[in-house]
Amino acid sequence: MTNNYHERLVALRTRLATLNLTGFVVPLTDEHMSEYVGDYAQRLAWLTGFKGSAGSAVVLRDTAVMFTDGRYTLQVREQVDAADWQFVQVPATSMTDWLRGAVQAGDRIGYDPWLATVDWVASAREALADAGAELAAIDTNPIDALWRDRAAPSPAPMGVQDDALTGRTSAEKRAAIGEWLTERRADAVILSALDSIAWTFNVRGTDVAHTPVALSYAIVHADGTADLFAAPGKVGDDVVRHLGNAVTVRPMTAFKDALGQFAGKRVAADPDRAVAAIHETLRLGGATIVAERDPTVLAKAIKNPVEIAGHAAAQARDGAAMVRFLKWFEETAPSGTLTELSASDRLEAMRAETRCLRDLSFDTISATGAHAASPHYKATVESDAAILPGQLYLIDSGGQYADGTTDITRVMPVGAVSDEMRDRFTRVLKGHIAIDTAIFPDGTLGGHIDGFARRPLWEAGLDYAHGTGHGIGSYLSVHEGPQRIGAPNYPGGGPMEPLRAGMMLSNEPGYYKAGEYGIRIENLLLVVERDIPGGDLPMLGFETLTFVPIERTLIVPALLTPTERAWVDAYHARVADLLTPLLDLETAAWVAAKCAPLQVE
Known part of the structure; x- marks a missing residue:
């Protein structure tokens, strides 16, 4: 790995010694505890080369450790030099637990109090005290003194x-x-x-x-x-x-x-x-x-009627752009001339053609073959792979519009793909349907229904190492709390929030086979009240917000129950009804074919 990250690590250790510190904690956040941060706050990337959106590091005298969750198991090893860094997966091992066992009596571990929560500080201080070490707040982040070409905070107007x-x-x-x-x-x-x-x-x-x-x-x-x-x-x-x-x-x-x-x-x-x-x-x-x-x-988090209506308009606009892209992809990809970056660039251009796009809602995950096995893979000039026949191509993307924020994942085959790929895709789809059709008591926690999405995979001895759904903002953050669908033992776990009518969430189960392929099917959902005749409890369910065809050639209809097949057919009928008026005749005909009823093989 040719870069100057080793020299940066050495320089940081030298700087820490002058501050009478034996270690330093480097989180990926800013002074606002943001998930996504401005260029000026990308200290973890500057130090390590890691480009993911969640992670942290600890630098000691003779040891340096990267902490990431299961979404980044492959990516962190591709981007960060194993000669300098060890890799620890959370939540199986927390940073504070690791520190408790790694420090020695008398050590002073520094942290930036503008980049840490009070609870983390209390937990880390207690863990270090158990080992006779000290947690020390630092007035000026030592990385800033070393980062000579660090960008200034954005001066752009509100x-x-x-x-x-x-x-x-x-x-x-x-x-x-x-x-x-x-x-x-x-x-x-x-x-x-x-x-x-x-x-x-x-x-x-x-x-x-x-x-x-x-x-x-x-x-x-x-x-x-x-x-x-x-x-x-x-x-x-x-x-x-x-x-x-x-x-x-x-x-x-x-x-x-x-x-x-x-x-x-x-x-x-x-x-x-x-x-x-x-x-x-x-x-x-x-x-x-x-x-x-x-x-x-x-x-x-609880959207009002104006925000819900705006989101619906944004979804229809975004869905029309997505189907134009998927049609183009299906026609172009078999030639072998596309790459991950050229495909994502084309999708962004099609969204821009709406003349309403303000920005993407996150860096597009455009991943083919083995790259798609990394759930949060981001293509770079160095990693940009050709999209080749026999592969599955995964595109996870979204747009920022003044009336709403979108987020959708679809998977497309490039030519013929394996029976195993189709089996796994169908199991992910079954889990997706289970969430979409779930009915649950008002006050149910997102973690309570997470297993609905996993059961079809669990039955085959499979799983995925990320949550099933996150909240989404109204022309704001693509990942918005406090609601989510996930359990504490999966990345993003922790305290759960009761689901309430008006919340919006993603529904995105997946499956990832390291070194080969990845699958994820993602729509956005609105939590709504459900009237159950004769029921004793106020109940909730979901209303689907995202309408784009789910690739029918990857579905094994025989693996679906009659009720699941009916869901697919009804969903596709709604896709066609909503999008056809927004499309040219050729694209509308393509959508009609993609949305035809399933036939059991």
Whole structure:
């Protein structure tokens, strides 16, 4: 592996020695606990070469370790030099558990308090203390001193998200937050998650690739007024007029000082979203911290009728672009002239032809053959593979539109594929149908239904190492909590959230055979109320939001039950009805053929 990552690791160790540190923790996040971060915050990638969207590292004097979950088992080994780094999979082994066994008495392990949660700090401090070691907060991240060409935070201006697309004004949202604070006898709440700020103030930005947020902090007070902190020039006159007199715009540099001005007051701060440095600054300033979840999290997750209607419009537009792409792919791929990057570029161009695309919703996963066995593979110039006959091609992609965020995965064969591939595809489809048709009591946790998707694979001794579904934002983050479909023993596990009507989630079971192929079928769903005649309980179910054909040549109809075959036929009938008016005659005919009823072989 030819690069200068080894030299960067050596330089960091030298720097740590000058700071009297024996180790340092490097997470993949920013000061806002974001999943996707701006270029300026890509410290883990700079140090290791890892390009995934979830991971962390620990550097000790003689050992360096990468921590990733099952989605990145293959990718981390391809991108990070095993001569310098060990690989540990979470959640089987947590970083804190690993540290407990790896440090020695007297060690000082540094961390950046602007990149860590209070709970992580408490857990790590306890683990290190068990071994006689110390966790030390560092004022300036040592990587920043070494990263000479580090990008500056984006200076791009905020934009206004029209109230006609949000369904609620910023004033209404801030008033609701004020009521939440009053109920808790709190004076103010700190908003540090970028999507929470964007949602609360009905603003958007371009500071993070594929996530329309703007770098900022906010403090909302019990009377509904607020302070919004952003870099000079980021908040233009249009945004100021939109926010009104109840919101005071202040420089980003004033945020830390503002945290110290709450002596004797009660201030709410989310332990999972407001970093340790925020909590510590509040404490030192004399505030009483109310450790509660950011009040926008659940409100943002439960979509209102305007947001639901906007999402439906975005899905139809996106679905039409997807079928144009799939038709083109089916006709072109057998020639052997396509590559992963050329295919994903074509899909992006087709989405752009809608003239409504603001951005992709994440880096497209365009993966053929063995690359698709890595669930979060990202094609690069170096890895770009030719798409060849006999392979399965997986495309996981989405668009950011002003009225909605989309995310869809489809798998296409390139010529004839194996019976095993078709068997596995059909088992994944059976799991997908089981989630789509699930009916469950109001208050059910996402983890309670996760096994529905896995059962057809489990019956064949198979599984997949990721969650089955994640929440999604309304022209916001493609991965939005708190809802998800997943169990604690799979990546993304942890505390579960009750599913509620109005939440949107993905439905994406999969199967991955290392070195050969990968399969995933993903649609988005809306949680809706279900009226069960004669039932005793309020029940919920799902309404399908994504309408694009599921490749029929990969389905083994005999493996489906009559009810499952009926689901496929009904789904495809809805696809044809929705998309045909949006397509040219040739593409509409292609969709009609793809959506014809299944025939048992």
